[in-house]
Amino acid sequence: xxxxxxxxxxxxxxxxxxxxxxxxxxxxxxxxxxxxxxxxxxxxxxxxxxxxxxxxxxxxxxxxxxxxxxxxxxxxxxxxxxxxxxxxxxxxxxxxxxxxxxxxxxxxxxxxxxxxxxxxxxxxxxxxxxxxxxxxxxxxxxxxxxxxxxxxxxxxxxxxxxxxxxxxxxxxxxxxxxxxxxxxxxxxxxxxxxxxxxxxxxxxxxxxxxxxxxxxxxxxxxxxxxxxxxxxxxxxxxxxxxxxxxxxxxxxxxxxxxxxxxxxxxxxxxxxxxxxxxxxxxxxxxxxxxxxxxxxxxxxxxxxxxxxxxxx
Numbered sequence: 618x619x620x621x622x623x624x625x626x627x628x629x630x631x632x633x634x635x636x637x638x639x640x641x642x643x644x645x646x647x648x649x650x651x652x653x654x655x656x657x658x659x660x661x662x663x664x665x666x667x668x669x670x671x672x673x674x675x676x677x678x679x680x681x682x683x684x685x686x687x688x689x690x691x692x693x694x695x696x697x698x699x700x701x702x703x704x705x706x707x708x709x710x711x712x713x714x715x716x717x718x719x720x721x722x723x724x725x726x727x728x729x730x731x732x733x734x735x736x737x738x739x740x741x742x743x744x745x746x747x748x749x750x751x752x753x754x755x756x757x758x759x760x761x762x763x764x765x766x767x768x769x770x771x772x773x774x775x776x777x778x779x780x781x782x783x784x785x786x787x788x789x790x791x792x793x794x795x796x797x798x799x800x801x802x803x804x805x806x807x808x809x810x811x812x813x814x815x816x817x818x819x820x821x822x823x824x825x826x827x828x829x830x831x832x833x834x835x836x837x838x839x840x841x842x843x844x845x846x847x848x849x850x851x852x853x854x855x856x857x858x859x860x861x862x863x864x865x866x867x868x869x870x871x872x873x874x875x876x877x878x879x880x881x882x883x884x885x886x887x888x889x890x891x892x893x894x895x896x897x898x899x900x901x902x903x904x905x906x907x908x909x910x911x912x913x914x915x916x917x918x919x920x921x922x923x924x925x926x927x928x929x
């Protein structure tokens with residue numbers, strides 16, 4: 618790599634005389650670190666054969682969450698989590714760029730091809746660590762009810778009612794990899810989650826499960842169950858971004874040709890539709906929208922969001 622020429626200020630850009638010279642020396646001193654940083658964040662981690670997006674997370678697109686869950690599972694295998702008693706291991710994840718702060722550009726949209734280190738910050742932007750807690754089915758149901766409050770109550774037979782309660786941030790919608798359940802939008806908040814099931818079958822209220830979760834969520838963040846009293850099965854200092862960088866390079870992002878739907882689904886309400894509000898870039902992913910049961914209305918609202926129709 619050729620050496621960058623010394624930094625030169627535009628006249629008047631940072632004062633004159635000694636102050637300008639000092640500013641230029643500081644920038645030149647930082648240049649090697651800046652180059653190393655750019656080289657690191659531009660390093661490929663793995664190859665994507667399908668796009669990773671958060672446009673349709675509210676309709677159950679699970680691809681991004683599955684990337685994170687696969688990496689966390691592989692990390693727990695590597696550190697030797699004891700699973701000899703056969704208790705199901707679930708991985709809780711949430712997405713962070715789903716149109717928050719009223720910004721229709723605040724979505725993840727990573728094209729097929731190299732997944733770079735800098736892209737991992739879109740999947741998991743915070744240096745949270747992972748721990749595994751053993752909880753009962755009743756606690757997990759309460760957890761999922763807290764997530765389900767992000768959706769509005771829908772009257773059967775209604776047409777094009779808003780799907781999301783925008784007062785609830787998108788990162789409060791948890792997906793739990795390894796678990797299936799239904800969300801009945803016709804029921805009031807707190808009584809919507811139905812039919813919890815793991816690979817071993819239906820999950821009863823008193824059945825134990827091990828849940829890999831961030832330290833932030835385990836602390837009862839923003840109204841979720843506080844897991845401090847739940848049995849701690851594992852904890853280490855590895856952060857989720859570090860786990861992603863290490864494990865996705867070994868595993869790849871997963872089988873992108875599998876159905877991208879999450880384990881959860883909305884309970885069927887024939888003749889009922891809801892309106893999904895998402896970024897306009899979602900219209901570049903028409904085939905994915907169709908696979909998730911979404912129909913583009915062709916309408917963009919006053920804030921710049923694209924409106925899709927979900928048949929419940």
